Amino acid sequence: MGSTFLILGGSVIALLLAGYWAQHYLPPPKPKIVGIDLGTTYSCVGMYQAVTGQVDILETQDKHQCIPSVVAFSVSGVLVGYDAVAQSEHNPRNTVYDAKRFIGKVFDKEELLQAQKQYSFKLEADEYGMIRYVVSVNDTEKHLYPEEIGSILITFLKKAVERNLTAPVTKVVMSVPAEFDQQQRNYTGKAAELSGLEVFRIINEPTAAALAYGLHKHASLQNIMVVDLGGGTLDVSFLNVQGGMFLTQAMAGNNRLGGQDFNQRLQNYLEEMIMKRIGKPLTDKEDLQALRLHVEDLKLNLTQKTEAEISLELHSLHSTFSTIIKRTEFEEINADLFAKILVPIETVLKTIDMGIEDIDEIVLVGGSTRIPRVREIIGDYFKKRPNTAVDPELAVAIGVSIQAGIIGGMWPLTVSAVELPTQVKKIHVH
Numbered sequence: 419m420g421s422t423f424l425i426l427g428g429s430v431i432a433l434l435l436a437g438y439w440a441q442h443y444l445p446p447p448k449p450k451i452v453g454i455d456l457g458t459t460y461s462c463v464g465m466y467q468a469v470t471g472q473v474d475i476l477e478t479q480d481k482h483q484c485i486p487s488v489v490a491f492s493v494s495g496v497l498v499g500y501d502a503v504a505q506s507e508h509n510p511r512n513t514v515y516d517a518k519r520f521i522g523k524v525f526d527k528e529e530l531l532q533a534q535k536q537y538s539f540k541l542e543a544d545e546y547g548m549i550r551y552v553v554s555v556n557d558t559e560k561h562l563y564p565e566e567i568g569s570i571l572i573t574f575l576k577k578a579v580e581r582n583l584t585a586p587v588t589k590v591v592m593s594v595p596a597e598f599d600q601q602q603r604n605y606t607g608k609a610a611e612l613s614g615l616e617v618f619r620i621i622n623e624p625t626a627a628a629l630a631y632g633l634h635k636h637a638s639l640q641n642i643m644v645v646d647l648g649g650g651t652l653d654v655s656f657l658n659v660q661g662g663m664f665l666t667q668a669m670a671g672n673n674r675l676g677g678q679d680f681n682q683r684l685q686n687y688l689e690e691m692i693m694k695r696i697g698k699p700l701t702d703k704e705d706l707q708a709l710r711l712h713v714e715d716l717k718l719n720l721t722q723k724t725e726a727e728i729s730l731e732l733h734s735l736h737s738t739f740s741t742i743i744k745r746t747e748f749e750e751i752n753a754d755l756f757a758k759i760l761v762p763i764e765t766v767l768k769t770i771d772m773g774i775e776d777i778d779e780i781v782l783v784g785g786s787t788r789i790p791r792v793r794e795i796i797g798d799y800f801k802k803r804p805n806t807a808v809d810p811e812l813a814v815a816i817g818v819s820i821q822a823g824i825i826g827g828m829w830p831l832t833v834s835a836v837e838l839p840t841q842v843k844k845i846h847v848h
């Protein structure tokens with residue numbers, strides 16, 4: 419017994435010594451280049467693994483890979499992501515989101531007024547028309563620019579990666595919507611710089627999505643249509659790619675179409691149902707917010723199943739509301755919205771003077787492209803199956819991480835990806 423203990427003890431000391439020596443005399447771990455998708459609704463961070471050739475989108479909060487792009491200021495401090503969302507019902511004025519909508523953009527008085535109507539937090543414009551969020555916690559007012567909110571999110575992601583790697587993260591590749599102008603790109607970069615990161619490159623989201631599908635590896639010219647349907651916007655881009663060179667040839671989009679609109683339809687539908695059942699309209703703010711959270715869940719469940727149950731306590735009406743909603747009901751109440759998805763697609767095809775037969779690949783991006791009916795409408799239109807193998811919510815983060823891997827030289831040298839600058843302007847449709 420005694421000698422075993424001694425041997426064990428000896429090896430523990432040896433290990434400790436090795437650790438000590440490693441810490442003091444080995445070079446520090448190599449800093450990593452990561453890819454960050456700072457999204458309107460969710461943000462994620464990924465890293466290209468040189469050894470396995472895979473991209474890891476890292477878990478950053480609990481078991482979640484992506485975090486909601488939400489930051490809250492509360493008496494218990496600054497909360498990020500799911501923690502911010504969890505308390506949003508009780509702290510709506512100091513829970514801020516949609517920083518991407520405001521970043522690097524100048525607003526006039528009228529635009530500010532219109533924007534303010536949509537949010538429960540306070541917005542103001544500085545002397546240049548740049549937006550600031552006004553939050554008030556612990557009896558002090560804070561005025562924060564969208565890039566500062568972005569930076570809080572990026573810092574959170576950066577720290578999560580550093581915990582995972584036990585190595586510092588110092589460099590980043592970021593993605594932005596293709597329509598972002600120079601100033602919006604610059605301020606997105608600034609958000610990362612505020613987090614102490616060096617910005618290696620900023621690439622367009624549709625290009626990132628195409629990278630995620632490995633479309634940069636085709637030698638021959640490919641015509642790619644990227645359809646990005648997120649929480650609040652629809653963006654359609656047409657790209658050419660050949661030998662790793664990407665060129666955006668046309669863009670069209672609808673800034674007022676996305677998952678939130680589908681939720682709103684479901685919300686209205688359920689509110690009417692509650693009104694009919696209980697005989698009183700639902701007006702209580704907290705109950706409405708609780709219903710909103712359930713509606714999001716219900717929508718997600720209806721993507722998996724052909725019917726799903728919603729059940730919640732309505733405190734203001736002293737009752738429980740529960741019902742089963744069919745997927746077909748959800749599709750019916752959104753039919754006109756779903757049909758609108760084809761409008762910018764048609765616009766893009768017209769702009770480039772091409773037909774559906776000229777499109778080699780269709781890439782779907784954004785959580786709302788998970789909705790079965792949305793995939794069906796797009797597939798039927800092109801008479802071709804869209805690419806859906808990559809999780810549409812991770813495609814941009816994966817692509818931006820591949821770009822980081824290529825820049826970092828972790829990729830076989832024969833593979834390259836370069837985005838050519840484009841003068842193409844996005845055409846807005848409704």
Ligand SMILES: *[C@@H]1O[C@H](CO)[C@@H](O)[C@H](O)[C@H]1NC(C)=O
Nearest residue numbers: 474475476477478581582583
């Ligand atoms: C790092 O992240 C990867 C991918 O999310 C995960 O598999 C791994 O367990 C994580 N490691 C640590 C130490 O957190």
Ligand SMILES: *[C@@H]1O[C@H](CO)[C@@H](O)[C@H](O)[C@H]1NC(C)=O
Nearest residue numbers: 491492493494495496555556
């Ligand atoms: C508010 O005050 C508490 C207690 O001093 C502190 O822990 C918290 O971080 C403060 N909140 C913010 C947003 O600064």
Ligand SMILES: *[C@@H]1O[C@H](CO)[C@@H](O)[C@H](O)[C@H]1NC(C)=O
Nearest residue numbers: 603604605606607608611617
């Ligand atoms: C933004 O623009 C300023 C001024 O042109 C420049 O100094 C800065 O490096 C730019 N930042 C990024 C991240 O592109």
Ligand SMILES: *[C@@H]1O[C@H](CO)[C@@H](O)[C@H](O)[C@H]1NC(C)=O
Nearest residue numbers: 712715716719726727728729
């Ligand atoms: C969605 O499905 C999950 C898992 O089956 C369930 O726990 C949840 O209550 C459902 N929510 C709604 C609103 O349908």
